[in-house]
Amino acid sequence: MPNDSEKSQSYERDMAYVPDRITREHGKSQDGFAGHDLEVATWPVEPGRYRIVAARACPWANRAIIVRRLLGLEGVISMGLAAPVHDERSWTFALDPGGTDPVLGYERLEQAYLARFPDYAKGITVPTIVDVPSGQIVTNDFPAITHDLFFEWRDHHHDGAPDLWPDDCREEMETVMEQVFRHVNDGVYQCGFAGSQDAYAEAYRQLFATLDQLEERLTGQRYLMGRTITEADVRLFTTLVRFDAVYHGHFKCNRNKLTEMPALWGYARDLFQTPGFGDTVDFEQIKRHYYVVHEDLNPGGIVPEGPDLAGWTTPHGRERL
């Protein structure tokens, strides 16, 4: 058990987001799992009105990029992509011609935050959904963003869109996603940003204990919830795909590489080779982001040449599951 001083050395993610939702009905969610009534402001579903600002580097934004593609929402919600490297004023549009997002006309994502909250002092994060007419941020609450792309934008999904939130295993899926979030998605950051050896060791222990459980789970079944891809897979994938390229070395998550866990490695390749997953991944941007932005961890700013990524496109054999 960590004592108080160890606790204070642990990394804690700031979860204070702009919590607005975009919903089909005013003030209501289509998802009854946690109750239909919402206590936050809601904006109406409206094709063409919103822009998702993401970044290929960021695992939290990668979720939204994948889900938007899987559901076929590209023609309904546009997407802007921030550059992998940012400064203390956070994400920029340095990849766009003239360094400006062509739809919003912004050079920096923070402009969307300041357009709505002139004194905004919290983190500027991706994904952010921006209301294009006003140029104002709607929300940067990443778990709600992918949730609502599924539940609220259903009328606009393409034919054959996957059921990312199947009703019949919802309770179990929430439990799995909570474990994955706490010890894997955020767990790698707790390893990398730990302020003490003990805080790091505890995060490392929980990360690999959870990966061992997932390895076992995925030995007998193709996806986390069984035979079909769900939101839980999207959330696990975005961390796994960054694991050997960044977290293993940069965040010291180095008991083993992903490639050394046969079920997880097969599972990750299976998803990588599924349209909507691997084609959203840019390893160069991912590496540049972490190794350049985190000056505290990597003062020299040198970006590793490795790892060899050829394995991602090799056969995984998981169709038989």
Place this chain on the structure above:
Amino acid sequence: MPNDSEKSQSYERDMAYVPDRITREHGKSQDGFAGHDLEVATWPVEPGRYRIVAARACPWANRAIIVRRLLGLEGVISMGLAAPVHDERSWTFALDPGGTDPVLGYERLEQAYLARFPDYAKGITVPTIVDVPSGQIVTNDFPAITHDLFFEWRDHHHDGAPDLWPDDCREEMETVMEQVFRHVNDGVYQCGFAGSQDAYAEAYRQLFATLDQLEERLTGQRYLMGRTITEADVRLFTTLVRFDAVYHGHFKCNRNKLTEMPALWGYARDLFQTPGFGDTVDFEQIKRHYYVVHEDLNPGGIVPEGPDLAGWTTPHGRERL
């Protein structure tokens, strides 16, 4: 070809050592390969007179620890071990009771340097051989130290000591050792201490090109020079044994782990399981040394928990070669 400015960003090892030799005959080497006459000061071989100061953390010192054991010189040349972590005044005897080497009475290795050179301003390095009666450094010229333990101390080797410098392949062995030194032993440091992305990338390229050549060489033969262990194997081993634990992550030598190169990994385990090799290795000291001492590379000083080291004792199957 690196240009001048890239060159200046490359890491260059200071090779200005105290070059004295301990020899069987005054002013002469027993090894005729580069000529018998020596141009440096020589000290006489004399059992009980000298002490090797090494450190389990350091690959250069690890060579001397291994060779002393392989040749059975433990009763003839004593050994002191410096602690893994040091400060800007370099290696200390913090592991010894009272923080003092029991033979030399020193708390710091630099005392042996200052006893001979009161204004000594270059690096305090391990291995260092100290003349016990005077407390003065004799030499810290690491390649000469292991060379001379073999050629000059032959009368004191135990029965059955291996022929670490076989005459019949000497020329080729020198070439192999030169390649290994330049691109592997020192190559990992050139990766880790590179001052620019280009200098790092070039060192990384040469490191893995050389490892690929060694992988091929060791696919068909058990040891670097064929059927028996030589000095060339000692020199390669001390880098390989640190590869996944330190160089892969800390120095960004991360195209792949050693465990991903089947011949090199089998070869390294074969040596590890040979008396005189693995029993000189302390992975905890190795990790602490690099991750704590190099504040420029790892400002937080957190030492990774990984990698899982269980593989080192698994069967290697190389007896058949």
